[in-house]
Amino acid sequence: MLFRFLIRQLFFLKNSHESTKKDEEDKVSEEKKEEELKLTTNMLDNINKLENILKNCTDLRMHQFSFGKDNAINAVIFYFDGMVNFQTSIDSILRPLKDWKGDFTLTQKSKNKKNTENISKENLLNSIKNDAILSPDTKDTNTVSDLIEYLFVGDTVLLINGLEIGFALGTQGWEKRPVEEPLSEVVVRGPREGFTESYKVNTSLLRRKIRNEKLKIEEIIVGRKTKTKIAIVYLEGVADPTVLKKVRYRIGEIKVDSILESSYIEQYIEDAPFSIFPTIGYTEKPDVAAGKILEGRIAIIVDGSPIVLTIPYLFIESMQSSEDYYNRWIYASMTRILRIVGYVVAVFAPAFYIALTTFHHELIPTKLLLTIANSRAGTPFPVFIEALIMIFAFELLREAGIRLPRAVGQAITIVGALIMGDAAVNAGIVGATMVVVVAGTAVAGFMIPTQTEAISILRLLMIFLAAFTGFYGIAMGILLLLAHLASLNSFGVPYLDHITSFKMQDIFMRPPHWAMQKRPEDIARGDMTRREFFIPPKRPETEEEKEKVDKNQGKTKQQLEEE
Amino acid sequence: MKKFVAIISLVFILSPIILTACWDNRDIEELHIVTGIALDVNKTNDNFIDVTLQITNIQPGDAGKSQSVGNDDKPIIIKKSSKTIGDILKKLNNESNKFIFFHHIEVILFSMDLAKKGINNYIDFFLRDTRSRLEIPVIIVDGRAEDVLRVELQEENQSSIFLADSFQGAKTISKEIHVRLIDAAFKLACKHHCPIIPVVKVEKEMENDKLVDIGFVMFMDSKATTMFAIDDIYGYLFVKDEVHFTDLEIVASETDIVVLKINKLVPSPTVIVQGDKIILEVGINVDANIGEVEGFVELEPKEQLKLFEELLKKDVENRILKTFAIAQENKCDFYGISEMINKKNPRAWARLKDRWKDIFPTVEVKLDVKTAVKSTGQTNQTLEMEKIRNDDR
Numbered sequence: 001m002l003f004r005f006l007i008r009q010l011f012f013l014k015n016s017h018e019s020t021k022k023d024e025e026d027k028v029s030e031e032k033k034e035e036e037l038k039l040t041t042n043m044l045d046n047i048n049k050l051e052n053i054l055k056n057c058t059d060l061r062m063h064q065f066s067f068g069k070d071n072a073i074n075a076v077i078f079y080f081d082g083m084v085n086f087q088t089s090i091d092s093i094l095r096p097l098k099d100w101k102g103d104f105t106l107t108q109k110s111k112n113k114k115n116t117e118n119i120s121k122e123n124l125l126n127s128i129k130n131d132a133i134l135s136p137d138t139k140d141t142n143t144v145s146d147l148i149e150y151l152f153v154g155d156t157v158l159l160i161n162g163l164e165i166g167f168a169l170g171t172q173g174w175e176k177r178p179v180e181e182p183l184s185e186v187v188v189r190g191p192r193e194g195f196t197e198s199y200k201v202n203t204s205l206l207r208r209k210i211r212n213e214k215l216k217i218e219e220i221i222v223g224r225k226t227k228t229k230i231a232i233v234y235l236e237g238v239a240d241p242t243v244l245k246k247v248r249y250r251i252g253e254i255k256v257d258s259i260l261e262s263s264y265i266e267q268y269i270e271d272a273p274f275s276i277f278p279t280i281g282y283t284e285k286p287d288v289a290a291g292k293i294l295e296g297r298i299a300i301i302v303d304g305s306p307i308v309l310t311i312p313y314l315f316i317e318s319m320q321s322s323e324d325y326y327n328r329w330i331y332a333s334m335t336r337i338l339r340i341v342g343y344v345v346a347v348f349a350p351a352f353y354i355a356l357t358t359f360h361h362e363l364i365p366t367k368l369l370l371t372i373a374n375s376r377a378g379t380p381f382p383v384f385i386e387a388l389i390m391i392f393a394f395e396l397l398r399e400a401g402i403r404l405p406r407a408v409g410q411a412i413t414i415v416g417a418l419i420m421g422d423a424a425v426n427a428g429i430v431g432a433t434m435v436v437v438v439a440g441t442a443v444a445g446f447m448i449p450t451q452t453e454a455i456s457i458l459r460l461l462m463i464f465l466a467a468f469t470g471f472y473g474i475a476m477g478i479l480l481l482l483a484h485l486a487s488l489n490s491f492g493v494p495y496l497d498h499i500t501s502f503k504m505q506d507i508f509m510r511p512p513h514w515a516m517q518k519r520p521e522d523i524a525r526g527d528m529t530r531r532e533f534f535i536p537p538k539r540p541e542t543e544e545e546k547e548k549v550d551k552n553q554g555k556t557k558q559q560l561e562e563e
Numbered sequence: 564m565k566k567f568v569a570i571i572s573l574v575f576i577l578s579p580i581i582l583t584a585c586w587d588n589r590d591i592e593e594l595h596i597v598t599g600i601a602l603d604v605n606k607t608n609d610n611f612i613d614v615t616l617q618i619t620n621i622q623p624g625d626a627g628k629s630q631s632v633g634n635d636d637k638p639i640i641i642k643k644s645s646k647t648i649g650d651i652l653k654k655l656n657n658e659s660n661k662f663i664f665f666h667h668i669e670v671i672l673f674s675m676d677l678a679k680k681g682i683n684n685y686i687d688f689f690l691r692d693t694r695s696r697l698e699i700p701v702i703i704v705d706g707r708a709e710d711v712l713r714v715e716l717q718e719e720n721q722s723s724i725f726l727a728d729s730f731q732g733a734k735t736i737s738k739e740i741h742v743r744l745i746d747a748a749f750k751l752a753c754k755h756h757c758p759i760i761p762v763v764k765v766e767k768e769m770e771n772d773k774l775v776d777i778g779f780v781m782f783m784d785s786k787a788t789t790m791f792a793i794d795d796i797y798g799y800l801f802v803k804d805e806v807h808f809t810d811l812e813i814v815a816s817e818t819d820i821v822v823l824k825i826n827k828l829v830p831s832p833t834v835i836v837q838g839d840k841i842i843l844e845v846g847i848n849v850d851a852n853i854g855e856v857e858g859f860v861e862l863e864p865k866e867q868l869k870l871f872e873e874l875l876k877k878d879v880e881n882r883i884l885k886t887f888a889i890a891q892e893n894k895c896d897f898y899g900i901s902e903m904i905n906k907k908n909p910r911a912w913a914r915l916k917d918r919w920k921d922i923f924p925t926v927e928v929k930l931d932v933k934t935a936v937k938s939t940g941q942t943n944q945t946l947e948m949e950k951i952r953n954d955d956r
Contacts, residue, residue, distance in 0.1 A: 358588040362666035362694070366598065366724075369667060370619050373591045377621045382590050470588070476575055 037144040043161035047076060049144045050157075060151075067097040067132075073124075074161040078147075083154040085173025092135040093156060093169055100132040125165060133158075137170025152227065176201070182284035182306070184449065190326040191287045199229050199303035202286075206233055206299070209290035214238070220251055228259040229303040233289075238296045240525040243491045247298055247311055262302040262309050272488050276454045279490040281313035288322045296524025312490035312523065314497050316507055318450040319343070324510045333509040339447050340508065346445035346455045350387050351462035351474055353437045357383045359470030376431040384467035386430050390438040391463070393420060395456065398442075497522050592621070594664040598638070599723025601672040601708035602685055605644050612677065612685075614651040615642040615709035616663070617723045638721045640713055648688045665694040669727035671701050671744060674708040675762070678780065678787035686748050697745040700730040703780050703787065705764040714765050714772045722774060726763070729774075736809050737800045751785050755901035755919050758782050759799070762790060781895040789893050791886070798886025801879055802845050802898060805829050810854055813871075813878045819858030823851040823875055823936065834903045836911045839922060843900060845883070846931045851875060852938040868936050875934040883930060891924040900926060 037053075039046050047062070054060050059081040066074045077093060129138060139155075141147060147157045147166045154172030179201065182194030195202045203217055218232040232247055250269035259265060262282065271279045281297075283289050284306055289299045292310045300309040319339045324332040356364055357372060364372065379386065397416035401409045421439070425432045445455045458481070465473030488495035498507050498520065505516060518528050552560060595618045605611035620636040641659070643651040656663045671689060673682050689695045704711050711722055719725040733740040742760050750758030759779040766775045779799075780790045800806050806828040814820050827850045835842040851871075859867055890897055901919055905912040915922055 357591050361589075361591065361594065361664060366596075366667045366669060369591070369596060370621075373594070373596060373619070373621045376590070376592050379592070467588075480575065 033145075039142050039144060039147075039159075039164045039166055041162050041164050043074060043076060043159055046144070046159050046166070050078060050147065050159075053144065053148060054151075065094070065098075067100060069101050076159050078151060078157040078159070079171065080151055080154070083174050084156055084171040088135075088171045088173060089156050089169075092171065093133060093158060096132050096134045097128075100128070121163065124160075125163060128160070129167075133167065133169060135169040135171065139168045140165045141168065142166070149227070172200075177306075179205070185284050185288070185322070187285075187323050187326070190322055191285065193286060194284045195286060195289075195301075195306040195308055197304050197306055199231070199301060202301045202306075202308065203231055203233070205286040206290060206293070206301075209286055210235065210293065215293070218248070220248075222251060222254050222265070223257060223259040224255075225257040226259055230259070230265065231299075231301040233293060233299040233301060235293050235296070237526045238294070238519065238524050239298050240296060240523065242525075243312060243493070244298060246491050247300070251300070259302060260304065262300065262305040262307045265300060265302055266309055271490055275484070275488060276457045277315070277485065277488060277495070278318075278450060278454070279313055279488060279495060281310040281317055281450065282307045283310060283322075284308070285322060291322070291325065295519050312493040314490065314493065314523075315485060315488075315495050316499055318448050320506070320510075325513075329510050329512045336510060337508060342444040342447040343451065343455070346441050346447070347458045348462055348474065349441045349444070350391065350437055350459060351466035351477075353434070354383050354387055354463060355466040355470045355474055358467065372431070372433050375433045378428050379431050380429070383431075383434070384463070386434050387438070387463055387467075390420070390430060390434055391460065394438055394442050493522050589662060593661055595639070595659055595661045596621075596664050596667050598667060598669045598721055599672065599712050599726070600668055600670075601674070601704070601712050602648070602677055602682075603674040603708050604676045604680065608644070611644045611646060612648070612651075613642055613644045613709065614648055614655075615640060615712050616655065617712040617721060618663075619721065636720070637715070638712075640709075642709060648685060665692070666696070668695060668699060668723075670699055670723045670730075671695075672704050672708040672711055672726075673701070674704050674706065675780070675787060677708070678703045678760075678782075681784075681786045683751055683785040686744070686751060689744055690748050695744065697748075698743045700727060701742055701744050701747045701760055702726060702730075703760050703762045705762050705777060705790075710765050711763065711774065714774060716774065717771055726774065730761070735807060737804055737806045739800050739803045740796070750899075751782065753902065755896060755916065756899055757895040757897045759897045760787075781890075781893055781897055783893075783895055788895065789889075791889050795882075795886045795889060798882040798884070798889075799897065801828060801847060801883050802830050802832055802843075802887075811851075811875070811878060813874045815870075815874055816858070820855075821853065821857070821859065821871055821874065822855035823871060824854040826850045826852060828879075832903070834900060834907060836904060836908055836915075839915070839918075839925075840927070841900070841904070841915075841922065841925070842927045842929055843898070844929045844931070847879060847933065849875060849879060849932065849934045851934065851936050853936060853940050864939060868939070871936045872934045875936060876932045879932050879934070880930050884928065887928050891926065894920050894923055896923050 037049060039049075051060075051062075057080075060078060061081050062076060062078050064074070064076045066072070075097065077089070079089065125140075129140070137155075139150065141150075142165055144166075147168060150168030151157055154170075154174060155168040156171045158167040158169060160167075176198045177196050179193045179196055181192040185194070193205065195205060207215065207217075212235070214236040216232075216234055216236050220230045220232065221227050222230050230251060232244070232251070234244060247269070251265065254265070254268045256264075256268070266278075266280045266282070267273065269280070281292070283292070289308045289310060293299055298311045300311065302309075319336055321335075321339075324336060327335075357376075361369060376383070381389065393416070397412060397420070401412050401416075404412060421435055424430045425435060441459065445452060445459075448455070462474060462477050465477045469476070485496050486494070486500070494500070498505075505511060505518070506520065514531070517531055519530055521528075597616045597618050599617035601613075601615040601617075603613040603615070605613050618639040618641065620639050622636050641655055643655050645651045645654065652663065652665070673685070677685075686701075690697075702711075711726070714722045716722055716725055719728070730741045740761065742758070747758055747760060750756050759781050761776060762778050762780050764775050764777045766773050776793055778790050778792045779796055780787045782788065797806075797809075797811070806825060809825050810822050811825060812820065812822050828847060830845055830847045832843060832845045835844060853867075853871060856867070859870070862870065887898070896919070900923070901912070901916070904915065
């Protein structure tokens with residue numbers, strides 16, 4: 001242990017020393033580069049600099065033109081093909097500039113009179129900015145590197161001869177998927193829209209759900225090469241500031257070259273990277289994300305991913321579904337309990353079956369035992385191997401079905417079902433009861449989409465334990481599992497919170513909305529109240545009735561009768 | 564702390580390997596699942612017993628067929644003789660290709676001959692053996708017990724399962740019919756309490772064999788003595804426990820017969836001890852419906868109900884008195900009156916227990932039967948009555 005500690009310390013020292021050295025070198029070279037990449041008054045020079053950096057980028061487009069009185073001012077626009085909307089470019093840049101007839105001549109005459117030249121430059125700049133360009137999203141900068149970054153996000157860059165300032169104009173317009181119903185979270189009742197790969201669409205979807213000035217969207221850029229935009233979305237005064245701090249810090253600490261999907265972020269910032277349980281939630285539906293934000297959770301949107309992360313994430317959340325909140329509460333509670341039962345079945349059913357049929361035959365009712373015995377008669381493998389074969393076959397089919405086009409996928413499912421269900425039994429390779437157990441387990445496993453991965457692994461573990469040690473092994477497995485679950489936490493919130501602490505609101509039951517007065521404890525901080533008063537279903541129907549109720553409040557029955 | 568965690572996890576990991584092991588495991592197909600056991604007196608050697616086992620025949624067959632219990636395969640019957648059950652089972656296990664799995668015995672059968680010699684030793688074996696279940700029925704067979712296991716029934720190919728099911732079904736009438744291993748053991752252990760155990764017999768009806776309940780046998784000093792007919796059991800059940808859903812045929816005269824369906828009969832027996840005089844007071848509430856009527860054509864429905872209540876009361880009283888008389892005649896206290904006195908008045912019992920065999924025949928029975936025939940069924944007149952009414956018009 002000591003040895004390991006020493007090695008870790010040494011590595012840390014070495015790394016920190018190297019990194020400080022590298023940082024210093026980087027700083028110096030960056031400063032040098034920045035100076036070289038400053039814009040000058042010579043437009044051609046600027047064009048050269050830009051083209052030099054974007055050498056071999058064939059999708060870079062350039063358009064030179066002149067405008068102003070007598071077309072005296074030369075200018076050029078740059079953009080990336082496919083990333084800008086031509087109509088916007090024409091309407092907000094080219095046409096207004098062409099129509100603009102300002103009289104500014106930056107000629108050689110004024111070269112010696114520095115002051116006047118500055119004034120005229122300033123005027124030109126302001127005039128173009130205020131009068132000529134119609135784009136509401138106009139940024140100006142004096143470095144080529146900034147301009148290139150703007151180009152990458154779909155802006156059009158405008159360089160004007162005689163100005164050391166370049167403009168970046170918001171003309172983004174690329175092909176994007178429309179807002180569709182997410183395939184992974186289909187609902188019968190509830191909003192159908194889902195997040196898309198577009199960052200702006202995603203933030204706007206949330207903004208439209210929560211029209212409140214307290215909804216904050218903080219932006220961080222992560223990824224040295226991809227420069228991916230990441231938004232931290234939360235409700236100020238409701239979200240826990242300590243969790244928020246942790247989220248900001250952990251995202252800020254990600255030093256990586258690329259972020260292509262929100263799961264990258266998840267893996268960099270999660271609490272238990274070695275656990276099979278997810279400690280960060282995800283959703284594809286804005287209504288779910290909005291619901292979680294309103295509960296005090298923090299959402300993370302990653303540009304280019306339709307999956308939005310939610311933090312903190314508790315174990316019980318995997319048993320909740322957005323439809324729980326849209327369906328009638330009794331049915332919703334029933335389905336939630338069903339999901340919990342399904343989870344237990346999915347994890348333990350094959351293990352129980354194996355333990356019963358290899359160690360504890362006496363626990364099976366006689367007739368069931370005879371049925372199982374008859375179904376297993378003549379099968380060549382022990383139950384344990386049989387279970388492994390079936391689960392392996394099932395996982396194969398599942399994996400094959402997911403990756404294939406839908407039409408072929410269905411064929412695979414049918415073939416799989418036939419092979420698994422009938423042929424294998426008829427051929428005497430596996431027992432019919434095992435097919436029933438594995439099929440039931442598989443169906444139950446799909447009830448809880450966020451835990452599917454964990455369930456697959458746990459199921460195998462339990463099968464091994466049951467095959468070697470029977471119920472004793474399963475009991476041990478359950479103990480270890482509970483210990484592990486209890487040790488997990490998500491951004492400081494215990495993973496089993498709300499289950500172990502018996503704060504029963506919205507756990508096994510989904511109470512009616514009017515009964516859920518408070519936001520979940522340990523998640524929200526500050527404004528905990530969802531609604532002011534508990535209003536039972538039997539309530540005053542009109543203002544007069546309400547007044548009467550208010551007036552009579554606190555009076556005894558006798559007093560009321562006397563009145 | 565880390566050390567502690569490491570030790571604990573090591574214990575967790577190692578303990579399954581040390582405490583249990585995969586060499587304990589046994590797949591179902593490696594088992595001979597025994598469903599019934601029959602004990603007989605050996606024909607040649609009186610000191611020996613024959614133990615016959617009925618084993619489910621598990622055969623790989625058609626996928627569809629093999630999945631139901633009721634497949635066509637006849638059960639496997641194996642038999643061995645020796646002095647003790649343990650020895651026989653050991654021998655059977657040695658000779659068998661599969662492990663004889665004893666946990667799923669559905670029924671224990673004793674032949675009447677063995678029962679007359681005494682069954683305490685054998686009951687003791689089943690009580691000690693961790694593999695046997697205490698709720699399975701104990702049944703006495705009139706004739707050879709092994710014949711019951713060999714019998715081929717139309718309803719079920721395993722007679723042991725048939726018997727277990729039918730006794731389980733009889734529980735809906737009264738719990739007292741179903742004599743479990745634990746009940747038999749408990750009653751046999753009491754000196755003054757004579758248990759009664761059901762008796763079955765193999766009979767031939769047409770071409771087929773049938774298992775018939777023929778009555779109950781009384782046990783005195785753990786030996787079977789006298790048997791009484793199945794009809795007389797009602798006189799016992801009506802005093803012992805609640806009775807549900809049974810039909811009573813009451814013959815009023817040659818032409819007038821009524822069958823009453825008992826919905827619920829609730830007895831409340833108490834024992835009164837006055838010196839050596841003991842009175843068994845039983846209050847009984849009966850709730851019945853009319854099931855079938857033959858005759859009684861002159862009576863209005865209301866009159867019928869009154870009469871039937873009267874008849875039912877008499878019938879219940881008669882049945883109880885008859886069965887009680889059988890018990891007293893044989894000095895066999897299967898009602899458990901001794902137990903009731905002991906519970907209620909231990910001092911009196913201490914005084915009476917030595918003379919109980921002489922006192923029991925003098926026990927008086929006082930019955931207070933309240934009957935209510937509430938419903939006439941779906942119609943309140945028989946077709947015969949309708950006819951007479953129509954003729955009158």
